Amino acid sequence: MNKIYNKLMGMYGHQGWWPVTPCYTSDKLKPMYGIKTRIEKQKLEIIIGAILTQSTAWKNVEKAITELNKRNLIDVNKILKISDNELAQIIRSSGYYNQKAKKLKNIAEFLKKYPIKKLENIDINEARKLLLSVKGIGKETADSILLYALNKPIFVVDAYTRRIFSNLGLISPNANYDEIQALFMNNLPNDSKLFNEYHALIVEHAKRYYRKKEDYKKCPLYVGYFEGKKA
């Protein structure tokens, strides 16, 4: 696991996830990257983005987030105030917009009860359980929120992770979420910074080699892996 991480890092370098809209506060431009300097609104934007990107290309999500920002809707109370239908139209570009509008309402309601500041200070397992209780938030979205918005050390598993590592023969093609997550977390140091970069690198790598099945065999990791085995 560590070897592959180092190889990906060598190929693509620091990814600096999660991509967040820069934000002006007291005439100072907050940096786009660097989780420690993020302000509350940017953390909320990450949570919203994590929901909007479910089975959706990030490019379409960016447009929706831009529309939300234009209307100052990266705000729990405002999300609760706007009608489902209006919200759905604003996030239209992200697809599944009716479902996602409801999901945003659900998370906003949840955040009234458990504000981001509170979530940051509770135990990671407890926070995960709470997030999973929200309708529309499954394991991957919950873990993305924990890692990228709350800076908690947890490994995010997605379809790309399964594709790459089953192609390499390191997991079974139908391994479930928990198995895959355990494989990474049991073989890597418990470091949110590492988990952050690793997942981002997996996505970057998969976009290049794992969109079409016929490209899987061109994956440099695959080639390297089997060459290394031979040698």
Place this chain on the structure above:
DNA sequence: GCCCAGGAGCCCG
């Protein structure tokens, strides 16, 4: 026109 995106819920065996 066809395929698939940084999934999740629900229903069904």
Place this chain on the structure above:
DNA sequence: CGGGCTCATGGG
């Protein structure tokens, strides 16, 4: 517990 279906826009 796992497979199949639905949700929907936009880019290649």
